[in-house]
Amino acid sequence: MRAFGYEIDELVVAHVLLAVVPVLLGLVVALPLGWWAHRSPVARRVLVPLSGALYTIPSLALIVVIPVVLGTPILSPLNVGLTLTIYTVALLVRSVAEALDAVPDTVTTAAVAVGYRPAGLLLGVQLPLAVPVLTAGVRVASVSSFSLVTVGALVGIDSLGTLMTSGFEQAYPLMVAAGVVGSVALAFLFDALWLGLGRGLTPWSRAGV
Amino acid sequence: MEWLGAPGRWSGDDGIPVRVLEHLGYTALAVLIAAVIALPLGAVIGHTRRGGLAVVGVANGLRALPELGVLVLFVLLLGLGLLAPTLALVLLAIPPMLAGAYSGVAGADGGAVDAARGMGMRERQILLQVEVPAAVPLVLGGVRFATLQVIATATIAAYVGLGGLGRYIIDGFALRDFPQMLGGALVVAVLSIVVELVLQGLGRLVTPGPDRLRLRPARPESDPVPTREARP
Numbered sequence: 001m002r003a004f005g006y007e008i009d010e011l012v013v014a015h016v017l018l019a020v021v022p023v024l025l026g027l028v029v030a031l032p033l034g035w036w037a038h039r040s041p042v043a044r045r046v047l048v049p050l051s052g053a054l055y056t057i058p059s060l061a062l063i064v065v066i067p068v069v070l071g072t073p074i075l076s077p078l079n080v081g082l083t084l085t086i087y088t089v090a091l092l093v094r095s096v097a098e099a100l101d102a103v104p105d106t107v108t109t110a111a112v113a114v115g116y117r118p119a120g121l122l123l124g125v126q127l128p129l130a131v132p133v134l135t136a137g138v139r140v141a142s143v144s145s146f147s148l149v150t151v152g153a154l155v156g157i158d159s160l161g162t163l164m165t166s167g168f169e170q171a172y173p174l175m176v177a178a179g180v181v182g183s184v185a186l187a188f189l190f191d192a193l194w195l196g197l198g199r200g201l202t203p204w205s206r207a208g209v
Numbered sequence: 210m211e212w213l214g215a216p217g218r219w220s221g222d223d224g225i226p227v228r229v230l231e232h233l234g235y236t237a238l239a240v241l242i243a244a245v246i247a248l249p250l251g252a253v254i255g256h257t258r259r260g261g262l263a264v265v266g267v268a269n270g271l272r273a274l275p276e277l278g279v280l281v282l283f284v285l286l287l288g289l290g291l292l293a294p295t296l297a298l299v300l301l302a303i304p305p306m307l308a309g310a311y312s313g314v315a316g317a318d319g320g321a322v323d324a325a326r327g328m329g330m331r332e333r334q335i336l337l338q339v340e341v342p343a344a345v346p347l348v349l350g351g352v353r354f355a356t357l358q359v360i361a362t363a364t365i366a367a368y369v370g371l372g373g374l375g376r377y378i379i380d381g382f383a384l385r386d387f388p389q390m391l392g393g394a395l396v397v398a399v400l401s402i403v404v405e406l407v408l409q410g411l412g413r414l415v416t417p418g419p420d421r422l423r424l425r426p427a428r429p430e431s432d433p434v435p436t437r438e439a440r441p
Binding site for chain 2: 052053056057058059060061062064065068074140143144146147148150151153154155156160161164165167168171172173176177179180183184187188191
């Protein structure tokens with residue numbers, strides 16, 4: 001589909017990939033780190049403030065600093081993706097640790113008593129019970145990810161943000177509005193998806209117990 | 210690093226100190242305006258509990274708004290200058306503070322509120338003397354989050370002609386002057402972290418009650434120990 005001189009579907013695909021892949025990647029990284037923070041008070045004292053500090057850095061600054069720290073090419077979409085991955089990890093490490101903390105001791109002791117080993121306990125008991133908190137964290141990360149992807153347009157990384165910068169240069173508000181509406185719509189669409197996924201993974205929460 | 214140490218970098222109209230002050234000025238202006246609107250509104254909604262769901266819903270929905278698009282739209286519709294970007298920054302700063310004030314006041318201990326009412330306090334006194342002090346930690350959390358959001362968005366606002374530290378990144382990109390982009394990015398990053406630490410420190414000073422000067426934010430109080438049952 002072509003509009004405003006751009007292939008809109010290409011911009012949408014780029015936008016979704018750049019927003020969603022970092023959230024998934026961030027979740028995968030945050031799970032072991034959060035588990036570590038849950039187990040070790042020392043790890044928690046390092047990881048939680050560090051996450052807080054990383055989350056504090058403005059997106060445009062992080063996108064520019066990453067190539068120097070990690071050696072990625074300066075004008076690569078990777079920098080946007082890594083920035084969003086870092087935000088997701090920073091947001092979720094604490095969620096994961098707190099979700100694991102919130103699993104009642106009686107449940108873990110009962111699981112140990114019926115023969116769960118540490119790995120089985122984590123995957124079969126603790127993580128499933130942490131899903132609602134995790135879903136909440138992923139939803140926040142995902143919504144802000146969809147809006148922050150557009151910042152990449154300022155350093156030449158294509159997404160629906162391209163409609164905003166290009167619309168600014170051409171003084172064409174409708175084009176900018178199209179970018180905003182598209183970005184918000186995609187954010188809401190994926191928000192509903194995460195919500196559904198979280199519910200699907202916790203069938204007991206629908207039983208009305 | 211060389212860029213940061215270059216001669217003239219720390220003086221003049223385009224020097225780092227001037228840009229830092231500009232950045233802090235835009236941020237303070239937007240956060241103050243947003244606070245004047247959002248905090249009383251959130252507190253009143255929290256006290257009456259009318260429209261609470263709408264507040265939370267709107268605050269969450271506004272999170273999805275891309276800051277860049279909002280800035281550009283405001284500038285295209287209202288013109289270049291200070292007004293349009295400031296309004297955009299105010300709009301983005303309102304939801305976290307509204308949510309903080311609402312959930313802080315609505316979450317005040319029901320027993321304390323009932324006791325105050327029983328003592329004959331007027332609704333206004335209950336709000337100002339019981340609920341608002343109890344809401345301080347959550348309000349401050351909202352103010353801190355809003356401030357960081359505004360600092361980050363003010364950086365982006367350099368694209369629509371605002372001054373501040375974003376200038377180095379936007380101008381550096383236009384000139385393909387990567388040291389300038391990087392230098393500007395580092396200064397913004399440090400500024401954000403410093404502001405966050407200062408606000409955390411201030412927050413500890415103004416938090417009433419036993420949470421004052423505690424390193425961690427307020428912890429939920431544990432249930433009172435049922436002493437009677439505990440004795441054999």
